[in-house]
């Protein structure tokens with residue numbers, strides 16, 4: 088059902104990229120790239136789970152033909168009964184409930200007719216349990232993961248990480264939620280059980296026959312897949328029946344490339360109690376929250392004072408500026424030529440649409456109150472890093488229609504010097520848009536622009552002077568910049584500063600109040616023109632840990648690299 092050309096793809100990923108790259112010692116790769124197919128003696132697991140990935144048919148829609156998907160199934164060998172929570176009639180895998188401190192062993196068997204591997208996004212685990220694509224297994228093979236849950240209480244998710252197949256496999260269903268709890272969280276009176284709900288938000292396209300449609304034209308891959316059906320927890324037109332009390336919603340953006348601007352229809356502010364993989368020190372109130380692919384936010388919503396029968400709709404509100412300026416301008420001119428280029432989606436990135444409806448069906452009086460303080464949190468200071476003046480660069484660019492990091496695409500067995508990190512160190516990392524590497528990518532866009540007189544005459548793109556924030560951005564370069572959600576494997580990081588002097592101000596204004604800068608993150612949305620500085624600890628595990636764009640089309644196009652921690 089998916090591509091059958093992965094032998095070619097697998098060959099490509101080993102192509103030699105250039106001389107600045109240093110292959111790491113042969114022994115490392117030889118020892119580390121082995122499929123782990125044996126349980127480690129002496130690793131006494133508290134939890135043992137079998138996982139499979141397989142093709143399945145599920146009723147995504149309530150009527151009509153079932154949808155063919157790829158799905159994770161799981162069953163418990165050992166451990167607490169509630170470790171796995173199945174979502175009925177769903178392509179999403181079961182919710183994995185873990186406790187901090189548990190030792191977990193997962194036996195993963197691939198029953199698909201193509202390679203795959205699972206990554207536990209957000210969990211801080213050893214390299215061999217991180218789902219690095221070098222561990223991709225074929226049909227019938229098994230991979231054994233072993234890790235201790237080191238994370239604090241929070242929301243994470245697992246998904247396929249087979250290089251060049253990730254986007255399509257996640258799209259076809261290979262993902263699921265991870266809920267970690269710990270003793271700090273248990274001390275708090277937070278909504279639990281039926282009042283603690285997942286909100287896995289995804290977009291999909293379907294054929295008239297309810298089958299998933301994954302788009303492959305090059306411009307679409309470059310920008311990222313956008314679907315016109317919004318699904319929550321695997322279902323379109325999501326409706327939740329709720330009681331008049333407080334809830335915790337674990338929102339996960341599991342979409343390939345769509346970014347959401349979460350907001351309540353009636354202007355009720357959002358209350359965030361957690362970010363990517365942990366509770367915040369204290370709740371934060373926001374008018375809206377930006378949620379890019381890979382990001383999570385735990386929301387507190389109290390329906391206490393709402394009337395029986397009333398409804399509240401969660402929207403993705405309108406915003407702009409995440410797509411390349413050139414694309415937004417072309418897109419906004421709905422002429423036939425642009426339509427012919429397949430760049431038009433019925434649900435554009437940044438348009439407004441409902442996500443889910445909440446109906447109050449019962450009055451209750453047992454609501455907990457929002458705690459003022461949540462969990463202890465230590466803000467990392469710049470003094471903790473050993474490279475204040477020489478931050479590790481993550482330069483984002485589009486070259487020859489390929490999105491890259493530091494001018495390079497992914498290579499399974501190479502690292503750059505800047506990607507070598509000492510175990511135990513804290514590093515400052517600067518993520519920014521690279522002005523030097525855009526030219527190759529501009530060729531095509533320039534041709535397109537010159538054939539589109541319409542757009543030029545209206546001054547939309549031609550008038551560079553009108554592009555707010557374009558100054559100092561190296562001419563046309565900025566026109567191809569788009570927002571990238573950058574995810575780093577391993578330990579969570581903290582955001583120390585967003586530098587916004589080069590952003591397009593009017594577009595940035597439509598998103599800027601929606602970022603949560605406190606708390607621990609593993610994915611950060613970097614807007615066009617923006618530079619984001621983070622501090623990341625590299626503790627506990629040596630080895631190769633990926634970082635990449637979580638726009639999954641970009642990831643598969645090679646916008647991925649790795650750190651070698653040694």
Ligand code: C2O
Pocket residue numbers: 206208246248381574576633635637
């Ligand atoms: Cu959620 Cu490397 O990814």
Ligand code: CU
Pocket residue numbers: 490570571572636637638641642646
């Ligand atoms: Cu990207």
